Amino acid sequence: MADFGYKIQEDRQINYDSNDRTLFYFLKRVEPSISLCIGCGTCSATCTAGQFTQFDLHKIMLYVRRGEKVHIANEIKKCMLCGKCSLVCPKGINTRNIIFQTRKFIHSNK
Ligand code: SF4
Ligand code: SF4
Numbered sequence: 696m697a698d699f700g701y702k703i704q705e706d707r708q709i710n711y712d713s714n715d716r717t718l719f720y721f722l723k724r725v726e727p728s729i730s731l732c733i734g735c736g737t738c739s740a741t742c743t744a745g746q747f748t749q750f751d752l753h754k755i756m757l758y759v760r761r762g763e764k765v766h767i768a769n770e771i772k773k774c775m776l777c778g779k780c781s782l783v784c785p786k787g788i789n790t791r792n793i794i795f796q797t798r799k800f801i802h803s804n805k
Pocket of ligand 2: 790
């Protein structure tokens with residue numbers, strides 16, 4: 696194929712029907728506040744781990760909703776469970792518990 700010096704952007708359509716959203720449904724059961732997330736990004740802005748790594752909780756919340764588990768397992772390890780994100784969330788979401796439960800889910804579904 697000819698090299699034009701640029702790539703056509705990857706398809707970023709999200710197919711909710713084919714993605715595996717079991718983690719999201721599990722979290723909705725054990726921490727129902729996850730449904731309140733408005734994607735504001737305040738959690739990422741104050742995140743302790745985010746100051747030292749590329750960890751982005753706001754992104755994780757999106758991946759969980761979309762059922763894109765492949766990105767989550769490695770990223771979630773970077774969280775220090777300090778709980779700062781829970782304190783600043785404008786919707787009062789227990790983000791710390793969401794991370795804790797996500798780790799538990801990933802560990803038991805290896
Ligand atoms: S601060 Fe709360 S509402 Fe905002 S993105 Fe994070 S979890 Fe969602
Ligand atoms: S609990 Fe994790 S995600 Fe929340 S502020 Fe602390 S390091 Fe960041």
